[in-house]
Amino acid sequence: MRWLLIPFLAVALSARAEDQPASAISREVKDIFDHCKRAVVKIHGADEHSELSGTGFFIDPTGTIYTAYSVGGEGSNFTIEFDGKRLPARQLVTDVRSGIAILKVDAASPTLPIGKSENMEVTTPVIAIGYPLDLPETPSLGLVGGFDRKYLGYYFHTTHLRVNVATQRGEAGSPLLNMKGEVVGIVAFTLENNSSCYALPIEAAEKIRSDFLRFGEVRHGWIGANLMQALEAKAGSSAEVTEILDNTPAANCGIHPGDILLQVGRREIHQPDDIIDASFFISAGDTVPITVMRGDERLTLNAQAEIHPTTEQVQRIQRLQHPLMIAQPSTIQPSLPLSLEKAPERTP
Numbered sequence: 001m002r003w004l005l006i007p008f009l010a011v012a013l014s015a016r017a018e019d020q021p022a023s024a025i026s027r028e029v030k031d032i033f034d035h036c037k038r039a040v041v042k043i044h045g046a047d048e049h050s051e052l053s054g055t056g057f058f059i060d061p062t063g064t065i066y067t068a069y070s071v072g073g074e075g076s077n078f079t080i081e082f083d084g085k086r087l088p089a090r091q092l093v094t095d096v097r098s099g100i101a102i103l104k105v106d107a108a109s110p111t112l113p114i115g116k117s118e119n120m121e122v123t124t125p126v127i128a129i130g131y132p133l134d135l136p137e138t139p140s141l142g143l144v145g146g147f148d149r150k151y152l153g154y155y156f157h158t159t160h161l162r163v164n165v166a167t168q169r170g171e172a173g174s175p176l177l178n179m180k181g182e183v184v185g186i187v188a189f190t191l192e193n194n195s196s197c198y199a200l201p202i203e204a205a206e207k208i209r210s211d212f213l214r215f216g217e218v219r220h221g222w223i224g225a226n227l228m229q230a231l232e233a234k235a236g237s238s239a240e241v242t243e244i245l246d247n248t249p250a251a252n253c254g255i256h257p258g259d260i261l262l263q264v265g266r267r268e269i270h271q272p273d274d275i276i277d278a279s280f281f282i283s284a285g286d287t288v289p290i291t292v293m294r295g296d297e298r299l300t301l302n303a304q305a306e307i308h309p310t311t312e313q314v315q316r317i318q319r320l321q322h323p324l325m326i327a328q329p330s331t332i333q334p335s336l337p338l339s340l341e342k343a344p345e346r347t348p
Contacts, residue, residue, distance in 0.1 A: 025125075025141075032127055032181045033139040039110040040175060041082050042131040043067055043089070043103070045075035055130040056080065056103060057112050057175040057183070059209075063105040066205055067173030068188055069094060072101030080105060093212045097157050097220055098280075099188050100205050102212070112175055115182025117161060117201035120144050125179055126163055128187055128197075130171030140165045145196060149276055158280035160198045161185045167197040176202075207281055214283075221282035221305030223264070223290070224248025225255055227272040234260045234293045239272045241292070249288075249303040259292035259299075284308070 039058045043065075046052060054071030058064065065072075065080065072078065073096065078089040082105070093102040120126075124144045132138055142165030149159050163176060167190045176185035176199045185199030211218045225248070230240035239261040244251045261269045264278035265288050282288055284307040291300045 028179060029127060029139060029141055032177060032179065033129060036112055036175070036177060036181050037129055037137045037139075038083075039112045040129045040131075040137055041065065041080040042137075042170075043071055043078060043080050043173065044086075045072065045078040047075040053131070053170055054172045055170065055174040055187075057129075057173075058109040059111060059114070059183070061109055061111050063107045063109045064092070065089065065103040065105065066175075066186055067101050067103060068186060069096060069099045069101050070189070071173045072103050078103055082107070082109070093208060093218060095208050095218050097218075098204050098208050099200055100186060100208060102209060112177070113180075113182045114202055114206065115178050115180065115184045117184040117203060120161075120178065120184060122146060126165065126184065127177045127179075128163070128165045128167070128171065128174045129177070130167070130174030130187065132168035132170045134170075140167070142166075142196070148198070149273055151191075151198070155273075155276065156198075158204050158277050159201065160188065161201060162191075162196065163187075163199055164196045166195055168194060204280060207283070211283055215285070219284040220280075220308050221284040221286065221288070222248070222279065222308040223250045223255075223282070223288070223303050223305065225250040225261075227261065227275055229272055230260060235262055235298065237262050237270050237293070239269045239274065249306055253290065253301045253303040255290065255292060255301060255303075256294065259294050261290070261292055262298070263291040264288060265290075 041056050043054050043056045052071065052075055054067060056065040056067035059066050072091060073094045079086050080089050087105045087107055089103040089105045091101060092104050122144055126142055126144060128140045129137055142163050144161055145164045146162040147159050148162050149156055167187060171187055174187040175183045176187060178184050183202050185201050186205055188198050188200050190197045208218055224245040225241050226243040227239050228242045230238045237260050241255055241257055241259045241261060243257060244255055263269055265281060267278035269275060269278060282305045284305050286305050288303045288305050289300055290303050
């Protein structure tokens with residue numbers, strides 16, 4: 001009899017060991033949800049077609065709210081549900097290029113701490129808290145599935161987080177949290193069958209807010225150089241400058257065709273499409289150090305970034321297409337040798 005019990009006990013102990021990690025994860029998610037949910041709000045508004053609703057979250061103690069452009073970008077008469085009350089909210093910033101909007105309520109508020117998406121890896125666990133449909137705030141647990149610059153042949157303005165978190169209508173603008181309860185992204189739009197979603201990295205949203213705080217507006221900058229894949233890499237980069245546009249920061253600072261681009265600002269360049277992220281974080285008016293290899297010589301040049309000349313045109317076209325991507329390359333010249341096109345129209 002004693003020998004018969006041994007296999008049974010082994011199975012029971014093994015099952016208990018398997019349950020413990022799941023139970024620990026459940027408690028951890030619950031702790032984060034309980035700690036963060038009060039800073040997540042439901043947003044109501046209306047556009048020219050219908051009423052709209054979505055999710056947002058406080059990012060400072062004075063009532064400033066991040067949300068998705070599809071929620072707070074083109075509507076009006078905004079209100080939020082917070083602490084059992086419905087408070088009026090106004091737009092501070094709307095930015096079609098990043099796909100976010102910033103709203104403001106006149107009230108003291110809790111706030112979510114800002115983390116770093118750059119510290120995450122594929123399979124890093126994340127939690128989204130949103131308001132699906134007409135339901136209360138709801139947590140969703142998933143994993144980072146990738147860091148993508150394009151989807152189905154369409155390029156983003158900056159790298160997005162692909163997250164295996166199922167999202168539903170009403171959850172656009174939800175905060176994406178790491179397991180410390182820090183915001184690492186903002187849910188932007190859903191993928192096929194609502195099984196996963198894309199989120200804008202929080203660093204990109206913070207760049208937009210920084211522009212607003214510094215200048216009172218968003219200032220997307222540009223340099224004015226076209227790139228292509230070099231036949232031979234130098235100093236770890238294969239991004240070759242092929243053309244300098246006239247009367248641009250690149251022309252004025254002395255970049256030459258044939259230079260191999262190594263760094264723009266604080267962003268290292270290894271291949272041509274690395275310029276996508278580097279360009280996004282340039283603010284017009286800033287002096288941007290640009291490092292290149294010219295033959296065997298390493299040079300650092302300083303460019304005075306300017307407002308991208310097609311900014312207003314991009315915004316006008318995007319309003320007709322989708323708030324998260326840029327327009328057709330036949331209409332917009334982003335000064336990159338990449339096919340940058342509109343996004344698929346899927347927004348939770």
